[in-house]
Amino acid sequence: MFDLKQAVANAHFVTFLTGAGVSTASGIPDYRSKGGLYADLASPEEALSIENLQQHHLAFHDWVTKKMYYPDAKPNVIHEKMAQITNAKGAIVTQNVDGLHQRGGAKHVVEFHGNLYRIYCQTCGQQIDYQTYLQSDGHAEDGGIFRPDIVLYGEPIKPDVINAAVEAVAKADLLVVVGTSFQVYPFAGLLQMAQSDAVLAAVNREPISLPAGAHMVVGDATTVFAAL
Numbered sequence: 001m002f003d004l005k006q007a008v009a010n011a012h013f014v015t016f017l018t019g020a021g022v023s024t025a026s027g028i029p030d031y032r033s034k035g036g037l038y039a040d041l042a043s044p045e046e047a048l049s050i051e052n053l054q055q056h057h058l059a060f061h062d063w064v065t066k067k068m069y070y071p072d073a074k075p076n077v078i079h080e081k082m083a084q085i086t087n088a089k090g091a092i093v094t095q096n097v098d099g100l101h102q103r104g105g106a107k108h109v110v111e112f113h114g115n116l117y118r119i120y121c122q123t124c125g126q127q128i129d130y131q132t133y134l135q136s137d138g139h140a141e142d143g144g145i146f147r148p149d150i151v152l153y154g155e156p157i158k159p160d161v162i163n164a165a166v167e168a169v170a171k172a173d174l175l176v177v178v179g180t181s182f183q184v185y186p187f188a189g190l191l192q193m194a195q196s197d198a199v200l201a202a203v204n205r206e207p208i209s210l211p212a213g214a215h216m217v218v219g220d221a222t223t224v225f226a227a228l
């Protein structure tokens with residue numbers, strides 16, 4: 001029987017690969033799941049695409065500000081335990097754009113898809129706080145359009161982000177996938193960069209497909225992490 005607590009204790013470097021399931025306990029709806037954030041949309045890929053931002057920036061702004069910002073969400077026990085573990089010996093690579101890993105105290109976080117709370121003007125690069133962005137996406141000084149620093153459909157991941165993620169995976173002798181179906185590429189492809197003898201585990205409500213030899217922990221991640 002696989003013991004995650006023992007595996008964490010034994011590991012020299014632990015890298016967590018995290019997705020929406022880590023933030024649902026903080027009240028942020030699960031990306032892609034039934035009843036989740038995009039359930040009422042025929043095509044979320046269109047709403048969150050670079051084309052939509054470029055061609056219909058007001059519709060983009062309206063959708064993003066109504067559906068994606070949960071500024072009152074607080075880090076939960078998963079964020080807190082991961083922060084403790086990785087600040088001592090590890091890293092987190094997350095698909096989440098909510099910033100909750102850092103707010104939970106984690107120091108070694110790679111935000112693979114960016115951060116909703118970092119906003120900049122596409123014309124001049126000036127950064128503003130999200131409260132201002134929630135009111136308007138227009139930059140009065142130069143007529144530019146503000147946007148959140150997240151990776152939209154149709155946009156590549158920045159090379160320095162990929163490099164940091166690959167480094168975090170390649171250094172690990174224990175890799176733990178948490179709260180993601182792990183089907184979105186290139187995120188899921190990061191596992192190919194793991195050491196051949198690294199221990200691989202996943203924590204998720206439902207079993208997910210993993211390479212041979214990986215350990216699947218099926219259950220509520222808040223319960224699993226509270227026990228670590």
Ligand SMILES: [Zn+2]
Pocket residue numbers: 121122123124125126139141142143144145
């Ligand atoms: Zn500007």
